[in-house]
Amino acid sequence: MKIAVYSGEIPSTTFIERLIQGLERSDCHVLLFGVKASNHYPNKKNVKNFGYRNYRFFKIVYLLSYWLRLTIFRNRDKKRLHRKLKKLSRYHLNVLIKVYPVLWYKPDIFHIQWAKGIQDWMWVQDFGIKIILSLRGAHINYSPLADRNLAEVYKQNFPKLDAFHAVSNAIGKEAVIYGADKNKMLTILSGLDLKSFPFSKRRSKSPVFRILSIGRDHWKKGYHYSLDACSKLKNQGMDFHYQIVGLNPDFEVLYQLKDSNLESHVKIESHLPMDLVRFYIQEADVLLLPSIEEGIANVVLEAMALGTLVVSSDCGGMNEVIEHKVNGLLVAVRDPEAIAEALKEVSEMTDSTYETIVMNARDTIERQHDIEEMINKMTGLYSKTLFFDK
Amino acid sequence: MNKPQRIGIVLTRVPGYSETFLVNKIVGLQNQGIEVILFVDQNVGIPKDFICKIKCMPYGDPLKWKRYFKMVLSIWNILFSHPQRSYKLFRMHRKSLRSRVRSFKNVLLAQPILNESLDWLHFGFGVLAVNREFVAKVIGASMAVSFRGYDLYLSPLKQPDIYKELFATSCRYHVLSQEMRLDLTNQGVNSNHIEVIYPAIDVDFFRSEVNDIVFSYPLKFLSVTRLHWKKGLEYTLEALAHLKNEGIDFQYTIIGEGDQYERLVFAVHQLDLVKEVRFIGKQSPAQVKQAYKEADIYLQYSIQEGFCNAVLEAQAMGIPCVVSNAEGLAENILDGKTGWVIPKRAPIILANKIKEILLMDVSKLTEIRNMAKERVSDKFNMEVQQRKFVEFYKK
Numbered sequence: 001m002k003i004a005v006y007s008g009e010i011p012s013t014t015f016i017e018r019l020i021q022g023l024e025r026s027d028c029h030v031l032l033f034g035v036k037a038s039n040h041y042p043n044k045k046n047v048k049n050f051g052y053r054n055y056r057f058f059k060i061v062y063l064l065s066y067w068l069r070l071t072i073f074r075n076r077d078k079k080r081l082h083r084k085l086k087k088l089s090r091y092h093l094n095v096l097i098k099v100y101p102v103l104w105y106k107p108d109i110f111h112i113q114w115a116k117g118i119q120d121w122m123w124v125q126d127f128g129i130k131i132i133l134s135l136r137g138a139h140i141n142y143s144p145l146a147d148r149n150l151a152e153v154y155k156q157n158f159p160k161l162d163a164f165h166a167v168s169n170a171i172g173k174e175a176v177i178y179g180a181d182k183n184k185m186l187t188i189l190s191g192l193d194l195k196s197f198p199f200s201k202r203r204s205k206s207p208v209f210r211i212l213s214i215g216r217d218h219w220k221k222g223y224h225y226s227l228d229a230c231s232k233l234k235n236q237g238m239d240f241h242y243q244i245v246g247l248n249p250d251f252e253v254l255y256q257l258k259d260s261n262l263e264s265h266v267k268i269e270s271h272l273p274m275d276l277v278r279f280y281i282q283e284a285d286v287l288l289l290p291s292i293e294e295g296i297a298n299v300v301l302e303a304m305a306l307g308t309l310v311v312s313s314d315c316g317g318m319n320e321v322i323e324h325k326v327n328g329l330l331v332a333v334r335d336p337e338a339i340a341e342a343l344k345e346v347s348e349m350t351d352s353t354y355e356t357i358v359m360n361a362r363d364t365i366e367r368q369h370d371i372e373e374m375i376n377k378m379t380g381l382y383s384k385t386l387f388f389d390k
Numbered sequence: 391m392n393k394p395q396r397i398g399i400v401l402t403r404v405p406g407y408s409e410t411f412l413v414n415k416i417v418g419l420q421n422q423g424i425e426v427i428l429f430v431d432q433n434v435g436i437p438k439d440f441i442c443k444i445k446c447m448p449y450g451d452p453l454k455w456k457r458y459f460k461m462v463l464s465i466w467n468i469l470f471s472h473p474q475r476s477y478k479l480f481r482m483h484r485k486s487l488r489s490r491v492r493s494f495k496n497v498l499l500a501q502p503i504l505n506e507s508l509d510w511l512h513f514g515f516g517v518l519a520v521n522r523e524f525v526a527k528v529i530g531a532s533m534a535v536s537f538r539g540y541d542l543y544l545s546p547l548k549q550p551d552i553y554k555e556l557f558a559t560s561c562r563y564h565v566l567s568q569e570m571r572l573d574l575t576n577q578g579v580n581s582n583h584i585e586v587i588y589p590a591i592d593v594d595f596f597r598s599e600v601n602d603i604v605f606s607y608p609l610k611f612l613s614v615t616r617l618h619w620k621k622g623l624e625y626t627l628e629a630l631a632h633l634k635n636e637g638i639d640f641q642y643t644i645i646g647e648g649d650q651y652e653r654l655v656f657a658v659h660q661l662d663l664v665k666e667v668r669f670i671g672k673q674s675p676a677q678v679k680q681a682y683k684e685a686d687i688y689l690q691y692s693i694q695e696g697f698c699n700a701v702l703e704a705q706a707m708g709i710p711c712v713v714s715n716a717e718g719l720a721e722n723i724l725d726g727k728t729g730w731v732i733p734k735r736a737p738i739i740l741a742n743k744i745k746e747i748l749l750m751d752v753s754k755l756t757e758i759r760n761m762a763k764e765r766v767s768d769k770f771n772m773e774v775q776q777r778k779f780v781e782f783y784k785k
Contacts, residue, residue: 142656254547
């Protein structure tokens with residue numbers, strides 16, 4: 001099977017890279033298209049990288065080379081593609097540079113990772129390529145709410161797609177609103193390579209309660225709620241230290257820190273290497289996910305695997321991973337009071353309760369978030385789409 | 391000091407409609423026979439028949455070639471038009487330990503101002519004075535700086551020393567509230583150099599003849615505000631979700647646009663307020679006035695706020711206002727007398743306050759509304775503002 005895993009950029013986000021690595025070990029041939037961030041993408045046996053560098057000169061040469069190949073060997077296909085794109089008024093150079101190589105290599109399945117770009121790829125079906133869409137995060141959960149045109153695009157195209165991969169049941173339900181066929185949908189939970197996330201017991205309770213959050217600066221991460229919760233903890237006289245990793249703080253966060261006098265309790269680090277992040281997770285007493293919206297947050301899975309207790313808001317598909325007080329704590333979304341209470345509860349928890357919860361969490365990850373399982377399911381979805389859906 | 395003859399005002403761009411206070415200020419000065427020149431950073435949307443002379447900064451042109459051309463012209467000016475002033479400015483920047491390149495850039499960027507002889511040079515926002523702290527001195531003018539909110543409370547968060555040089559220069563400050571005056575004094579500015587001039591609105595336009603308010607359901611809540619995080623709209627929506635859970639029937643209209651639309655639409659969706667909340671975007675003044683007329687309660691639950699003209703307008707139109715205690719809002723509204731001021735970031739307190747108002751005695755409510763109307767028309771009208779500005783420049 002030739003599978004194009006398309007996210008528009010090479011290398012892509014952690015979870016998409018994880019998928020590519022997993023597929024490489026199976027008998028799929030993976031094709032990558034899009035913008036190459038650097039020339040140093042590791043070369044692998046089953047993975048072919050056909051991306052382009054985002055410089056004007058490279059782009060011209062790249063476009064010309066594919067145009068020439070298509071004109072000489074597959075001129076009729078090329079013209080058909082042009083007609084298609086013109087119909088959608090998407091006949092631009094910056095679209096052609098994306099679509100020519102896909103037409104040339106003709107994968108069996110075009111697996112598109114982000115829904116927003118779907119319109120540019122509907123043509124592949126005309127050339128016998130099956131199209132699978134991953135339903136992930138914002139692209140499904142809120143972008144179409146604010147952008148009516150996008151919602152229209154989804155409604156027009158979702159019914160035509162060959163299959164869907166939902167990262168959680170919750171997001172699958174959202175996609176049904178836009179006409180996605182439930183029967184063509186498979187929920188495949190994100191998987192971790194368990195060997196690189198070894199479980200370790202909490203060493204000892206430190207005198208200062210250590211809270212950690214990980215995530216970029218975006219409103220959907222809900223940091224204003226976690227900081228509100230910190231403010232409440234501070235007013236209650238609790239001694240804690242809150243660390244946020246991966247955040248490049250904007251005015252909103254900075255202002256709140258100053259306004260609520262939290263500067264001495266909160267530390268923000270914008271970018272850290274993966275190893276260090278793992279170390280911080282292991283060192284923390286609790287990993288807090290205050291998000292407003294998520295598919296299923298990867299950091300939560302990682303913390304659960306590593307043995308750190310998780311307090312998460314009940315957003316998106318988080319309740320498909322966390323069962324309240326069994327393998328973590330779930331709190332209502334947009335509720336600083338509940339976050340503060342949950343953190344307090346964890347800080348006062350006995351060692352044995354803490355241990356039971358984190359052991360259960362590790363068990364959950366081993367059961368439902370193993371990378372092998374994810375890859376098996378994914379290749380299953382590919383072959384089902386390719387061979388049985390005639 | 392006597393009445394000045396020429397005043398230069400530095401702004402980011404030519405004031406649009408919503409910045410009536412700036413246009414009003416200019417008109418007020420002109421009526422006193424003072425010549426006003428406007429220096430703008432961005433050369434966009436400059437009307438041909440603006441009320442005063444406008445000069446655009448060399449780097450503010452949207453077209454690249456024009457920018458380069460103007461830069462070359464500026465270098466010509468440095469060399470041949472006012473070399474002495476330019477050199478003096480360069481020396482002053484060097485003395486304040488700025489690098490050669492930075493100092494030269496600062497000289498280049500100040501060219502349109504160096505050409506003029508002025509009595510006062512007034513920077514419309516704190517950040518506009520950064521890197522131009524010495525220009526006034528070089529051209530022999532007095533210097534004034536206005537702080538309007540974000541420039542005092544937000545800009546220094548990312549650059550803590552941004553005003554170090556400015557606060558060391560001799561300069562007069564205009565701020566919007568006593569709170570801001572206090573905050574400036576805390577940063578080492580001499581309080582005698584700070585003047586509070588409250589914002590003003592057109593009280594003749596925003597006038598309502600309706601006397602008694604009887605709340606009818608669905609209640610109509612209103613906010614006229616940019617969709618910006620500092621306006622606290624997410625917290626407002628959460629408060630309204632509480633009200634909905636308690637069975638209160640309402641409609642909430644938000645007038646304004648901004649970069650947080652997606653965030654707020656998602657909040658509306660998640661809090662199950664799709665039927666109750668409307669975002670109607672930017673509206674004309676007449677439409678805004680109509681919205682005030684129809685509203686039962688005005689909400690401004692900001693996280694950060696300089697002063698907020700919309701709250702003044704709502705008061706003038708006789709709508710009961712509930713606001714947060716963000717900076718200037720606590721002076722805009724006197725808690726319990728002309729409206730209600732409650733702690734920010736606490737949606738439940740906001741919800742409870744609204745419920746309290748709904749149960750309030752009509753006579754008490756009328757008293758508060760009348761007092762608010764009266765106070766706005768006495769203290770926040772344009773004549774008062776114009777007069778104060780003329781006085782400001784006389785000192």
